[in-house]
Amino acid sequence: MLTKAQRAYNFNAGPSALPLEVLEKAQKELVDFQGTGMSLMELSHRSPAYEQVHNQAIANLKELMNIPDNYQVLFLQGGASTQFAMVPMNFLPADQKAAYVLTGAWSEKANKEAKMFGDTYVPFTSKETNHNRIPKLDELTFEDNTAYVHITSNNTIFGTEWFEFPDTGDIPLIADMSSDIMSHPVDVSKFAMIYAGAQKNLGPSGVTVAIVRDDLLARANIENVPTMLRYDTHVKNNSLYNTPPTFGIYMLGLVLEWAKEQGGLEAITKRNQEKAALIYDVIDASNGFYRGHAEKDSRSLMNITFRVSNEELEKQFLAEAKAAGFVGLNGHRSVGGCRASTYNAVPYEACKALSEFMIEFQKKNS
Numbered sequence: 604m605l606t607k608a609q610r611a612y613n614f615n616a617g618p619s620a621l622p623l624e625v626l627e628k629a630q631k632e633l634v635d636f637q638g639t640g641m642s643l644m645e646l647s648h649r650s651p652a653y654e655q656v657h658n659q660a661i662a663n664l665k666e667l668m669n670i671p672d673n674y675q676v677l678f679l680q681g682g683a684s685t686q687f688a689m690v691p692m693n694f695l696p697a698d699q700k701a702a703y704v705l706t707g708a709w710s711e712k713a714n715k716e717a718k719m720f721g722d723t724y725v726p727f728t729s730k731e732t733n734h735n736r737i738p739k740l741d742e743l744t745f746e747d748n749t750a751y752v753h754i755t756s757n758n759t760i761f762g763t764e765w766f767e768f769p770d771t772g773d774i775p776l777i778a779d780m781s782s783d784i785m786s787h788p789v790d791v792s793k794f795a796m797i798y799a800g801a802q803k804n805l806g807p808s809g810v811t812v813a814i815v816r817d818d819l820l821a822r823a824n825i826e827n828v829p830t831m832l833r834y835d836t837h838v839k840n841n842s843l844y845n846t847p848p849t850f851g852i853y854m855l856g857l858v859l860e861w862a863k864e865q866g867g868l869e870a871i872t873k874r875n876q877e878k879a880a881l882i883y884d885v886i887d888a889s890n891g892f893y894r895g896h897a898e899k900d901s902r903s904l905m906n907i908t909f910r911v912s913n914e915e916l917e918k919q920f921l922a923e924a925k926a927a928g929f930v931g932l933n934g935h936r937s938v939g940g941c942r943a944s945t946y947n948a949v950p951y952e953a954c955k956a957l958s959e960f961m962i963e964f965q966k967k968n969s
């Protein structure tokens with residue numbers, strides 16, 4: 604078994620680091636799940652042993668995120684990318700428009716999918732400045748007859764994050780929180796819907812969480828929407844309409860137990876802030892040797908994007924970092940540069956090691 608010290612410094616953007624404690628628990632239970640004589644993967648999804656895992660995960664997510672009773676928690680498949688289509692299929696009627704705030708590549712993709720099913724408009728885009736910031740709330744205005752407003756709460760590729768959310772009044776606010784769900788407390792009641800692929804902060808890939816308010820569900824237009832792509836199918840069946848990704852949900856459940864043991868979201872946020880500060884402080888103190896991509900007040904606590912002063916040095920930085928055991932520091936192929944993803948499960952020690960490596964690298968090369 605690997606000790607903490609032997610674990611890779613994993614800064615992957617997703618799938619990404621999982622807590623060592625979670626992996627060890629899963630390993631212990633892998634072959635014989637709680638005395639059933641079989642692996643959880645071999646259990647029927649209709650068995651009491653699995654249903655207990657399933658329902659406990661829902662209960663723990665509700666507890667950790669403080670989700671009010673008028674919301675349904677769903678475990679879906681197809682990743683956040685399938686939500687890009689499911690949201691408009693269910694919630695964008697022919698006589699209304701949906702607002703897509705474009706703060707990065709994922710929101711652009713969400714908008715593109717929505718346009719296949721109806722009309723959308725763009726109240727704000729940060730495209731002109733290569734998505735380096737989140738709009739101020741007073742930059743956003745919404746048209747009458749808006750079916751919903753869609754935002755991406757954390758821009759995984761560009762490294763920007765929303766810390767305040769628009770008050771959309773009666774218009775439902777829908778957020779793709781794939782890369783910052785459960786990284787800090789949010790007031791769920793401000794949102795009509797939140798969705799997230801699990802593989803950044805919640806568990807392994809293969810599960811997508813959707814948290815949907817009852818009044819939004821009641822508005823759904825489900826005529827001609829295939830059974831699997833209707834939210835009400837999954838609501839009515841407690842996400843057990845067909846075979847769910849049982850192992851992924853089990854792993855997600857273990858991550859939620861772990862999050863509770865860490866002291867919940869308040870404690871997790873504090874640690875995330877400390878972790879991100881280690882790296883942002885090095886960038887800010889580097890006299891331009893490192894340059895952060897995001898404007899300071901839009902900086903993500905989950906994905907830290909930066910450049911090294913010139914391309915040669917940047918190549919060298921990435922190569923030396925790799926040789927020193929840091930994994931996943933290359934920026935997304937669409938933007939280049941460097942990116943350190945510091946999700947909940949990335950240990951403080953890994954961020955500390957990276958900050959020290961960055962300081963050393965600058966000393967040797969400037």
Ligand SMILES: *Cc1c(COP(=O)(O)O)cnc(C)c1O
Nearest residue numbers: 682683684709759779781782800
């Ligand atoms: C990773 C990511 C996605 C894509 O998720 P899939 O589960 O791979 O479809 C969508 N939105 C955001 C913000 C992401 O970080």
